Amino acid sequence: MNSSQLFGITTLCYLLSSAFYIGLLIFKNRKIGTIGLILAIIGVIAQTVALGLRWVESYKLGIGHAPLTNMYESLVFFAWCTTLFYIFLEIKFKARVVGAFVMPFTVAAMAYASFAKGINQQISPLIPALQSNWLIAHVLTCFIGYGAFAVAGGLGLMYLLKKSAVNKGMTDGALTGSLPELKIIDDLTHKTIVFGFMWLSAGIITGAVWANEAWGTYWSWDPKETWSIITWFVYASTLHARFTRGWSGSRIAWLAIIGFVSVFFTYFGVNFLLSGLHSYGSS
Amino acid sequence: MTTRKKNPIWTLFTSVKLALFLLFILAATSILGTIVQQNQPAARYVQEYGENMANILQMFDITDMYNSWWFLSLLGIFSLNLIVCSLERIPNVIRIVKKDNLTTKTERLRKMGLRKSLVLSVPLEEGARQVSLFLASKGWKTEQREKDGGVLLFAQKGGWTRFGVYIVHLSILIILLGAVIGSPTFARKILHKPDFAFKGSIMIPESKKTNFIYSFQNGEKIDLGFTVQCNFFTIEYYNNGMPKTYLSKVSVVENGKPVILKNGTTVHDLKVNKPLTYKGITFYQSSYQPYSDFLVLLSNKSTNEKQSLIIPAGKQVRSKMEKVSFGIINQETRGEAVQRIKIWFTDNKATPATFWTNNGQKAIIKRPSGEYEMTVKQLYATGLQVTKDPGVWFVYTGCGMMLFGLFTAFFMSHRKIYAFVHEEDGRHGILFAGSAHKNKVGFEKVFTELIDAFKQHIT
Numbered sequence A: 001m002n003s004s005q006l007f008g009i010t011t012l013c014y015l016l017s018s019a020f021y022i023g024l025l026i027f028k029n030r031k032i033g034t035i036g037l038i039l040a041i042i043g044v045i046a047q048t049v050a051l052g053l054r055w056v057e058s059y060k061l062g063i064g065h066a067p068l069t070n071m072y073e074s075l076v077f078f079a080w081c082t083t084l085f086y087i088f089l090e091i092k093f094k095a096r097v098v099g100a101f102v103m104p105f106t107v108a109a110m111a112y113a114s115f116a117k118g119i120n121q122q123i124s125p126l127i128p129a130l131q132s133n134w135l136i137a138h139v140l141t142c143f144i145g146y147g148a149f150a151v152a153g154g155l156g157l158m159y160l161l162k163k164s165a166v167n168k169g170m171t172d173g174a175l176t177g178s179l180p181e182l183k184i185i186d187d188l189t190h191k192t193i194v195f196g197f198m199w200l201s202a203g204i205i206t207g208a209v210w211a212n213e214a215w216g217t218y219w220s221w222d223p224k225e226t227w228s229i230i231t232w233f234v235y236a237s238t239l240h241a242r243f244t245r246g247w248s249g250s251r252i253a254w255l256a257i258i259g260f261v262s263v264f265f266t267y268f269g270v271n272f273l274l275s276g277l278h279s280y281g282s283s
Numbered sequence B: 001m002t003t004r005k006k007n008p009i010w011t012l013f014t015s016v017k018l019a020l021f022l023l024f025i026l027a028a029t030s031i032l033g034t035i036v037q038q039n040q041p042a043a044r045y046v047q048e049y050g051e052n053m054a055n056i057l058q059m060f061d062i063t064d065m066y067n068s069w070w071f072l073s074l075l076g077i078f079s080l081n082l083i084v085c086s087l088e089r090i091p092n093v094i095r096i097v098k099k100d101n102l103t104t105k106t107e108r109l110r111k112m113g114l115r116k117s118l119v120l121s122v123p124l125e126e127g128a129r130q131v132s133l134f135l136a137s138k139g140w141k142t143e144q145r146e147k148d149g150g151v152l153l154f155a156q157k158g159g160w161t162r163f164g165v166y167i168v169h170l171s172i173l174i175i176l177l178g179a180v181i182g183s184p185t186f187a188r189k190i191l192h193k194p195d196f197a198f199k200g201s202i203m204i205p206e207s208k209k210t211n212f213i214y215s216f217q218n219g220e221k222i223d224l225g226f227t228v229q230c231n232f233f234t235i236e237y238y239n240n241g242m243p244k245t246y247l248s249k250v251s252v253v254e255n256g257k258p259v260i261l262k263n264g265t266t267v268h269d270l271k272v273n274k275p276l277t278y279k280g281i282t283f284y285q286s287s288y289q290p291y292s293d294f295l296v297l298l299s300n301k302s303t304n305e306k307q308s309l310i311i312p313a314g315k316q317v318r319s320k321m322e323k324v325s326f327g328i329i330n331q332e333t334r335g336e337a338v339q340r341i342k343i344w345f346t347d348n349k350a351t352p353a354t355f356w357t358n359n360g361q362k363a364i365i366k367r368p369s370g371e372y373e374m375t376v377k378q379l380y381a382t383g384l385q386v387t388k389d390p391g392v393w394f395v396y397t398g399c400g401m402m403l404f405g406l407f408t409a410f411f412m413s414h415r416k417i418y419a420f421v422h423e424e425d426g427r428h429g430i431l432f433a434g435s436a437h438k439n440k441v442g443f444e445k446v447f448t449e450l451i452d453a454f455k456q457h458i459t
């Protein structure tokens, strides 16, 4: 078996897992949720093996490097981080139904990586600029952050849904009845953002160190860098609003969503809409 | 404090509302510079946005907005806000950390979120001693005082973590300071010392050297204070034709002698991601240029005479070695890169030799006058970016501090444990109470486990 087949299996697991989590949301049957979790775990294990295999395969091709070097690999890694983070969150905080809001993101990332036009799935050699250990540190830290922010965005969405249901006086019978308490979602959102912020900061820093090693400039305000700092500002504001002005609830939920939109734009939008140094991500 | 507080400007800068506003404005304006391409020639803007709009963009420096007066002012105000806001709060944090917690009213313990009462079967002093010893064994060093008819014990951990936030804020300032120190504009316009911090570039053909570079900012020459030589440049390719390595072999020369570099030799293999730093100046592999000339290394094996020279193609050249002449009479190229070269060589002793050799490959020529070794390669110039940034260590220190500070602020907390050993309704008892300024759930676990362990301990 090779890594692409395993990635296929991963995608399938994530897809089914999403379906079961959505099933849990609708039918509120705990067993359905357990199946969703098990599928997510199987998927993440398959994906871990696949990532390892792809790494090994690159060495067999004589161009060995960690599988973190182009759009395809980063999307796959994003899905991996998000799922792993989500599984951790579910097990630690027992917030099962959140999967319905998170796993679809990972399916989207995997599917986009596999099927979108212009995404090159080949293991390709590294151009000189990318031959650096800082690249690995940079991608690793950024994507752990992005994974957490994806989960935070999902939680924000969930909060707003639940809130609107509560406001309309819907009872437990309704679709949103199976969602956790508002207070719990709010707390999880916050914790997730804090975690992501730490990693995003590390991601920006490792990127700056790498840029300085490769080009002699740690910060050049290229669009990708600028968007990453914009994202950082958004989350810094969110944290300050909460800590010092006592914001919580819907406002933080909205900020979690806005933050993720900003992450998404940093990751994708910049490649497609703006031009800059980070062109490696576009193929 | 009270007089300062009345100053409305000070008050403005103490506010987190201003911080939120500034963060928002910084984020919003930063977007502008990612939409409007930066630092393009003026004509580009006219072409793209029309005359009027282009004028407006120029007027507000939006074409170079991250260096514009208004963006830098925003960063300045942001820094001021950060400084004032932190200064305003730090005294209070010091007060909290230094506070004598034994003055805490014992009634307050009964209202704390984390509480646990135990019955004690020994005298009060003995109980206090046991609590103190037990807590010490778990790493909680206690202090104690007699009050309210009992003994109050107190221990705390992580008081310093309350400064985590300020470590983060200070780190931002240090990073900004580093950016200023390393800024070529600052060096030129404020310090009037362009060689204090600069960014520039230089093209050095193989076998040539330079002791200056050209500044990016204004194209002026900047002296390096030493000489750099490019001995050799090559590009390696992957099988699929993608470039694998751009390599320049460079040396530093001072007082006419090559300097021993950090790697212990006189030659540094300069590659992308493998810069060379010497006396605070860093050289980066950034570009290259092929020429139509050739670099020739010739040596006579019998006399050990050596010569290196640069020659054009199609021209007969006389060597300094006796009677030796040679020339390049043909070449095969792929794109701009020469693959094979046809050489004509004579020592005027027999018919001249002509032969093909690969670019850069050593060829042995056996002649009546002796054996010669000849390497001919297409001449390249290596393009180096050259940077002197004395601020970068501030930036890196700031970055390290930021991560440390964030970790402290987010994941560590100031935890306190009180134990009040006292008499109540004719019985001896201990009231444990605890608090943490963050991660209360985590501390609740620690607290409960600690008390449970103590219960085990005394029974």
Ligand code: HEM
Residues within 6 Å of the ligand: A236, A239, A240, A243, A244, B015, B016, B018, B019, B020, B022, B078, B079, B081, B082, B085, B086, B089, B165, B168, B169, B172, B406, B409, B410
């Ligand atoms: C204009 C700039 C800023 C001002 C005036 C400001 C002010 C403050 C204040 C007043 C607090 C609360 C301290 C307390 O608990 O009493 C705080 C907390 C914090 N600030 Fe800032 N801040 C600024 C910028 C930033 C930025 C850009 C960051 C980015 C990392 C940051 C990171 C933090 C963190 C991590 C906390 C900790 C929250 C907590 O755990 O209590 N600050 N800031």
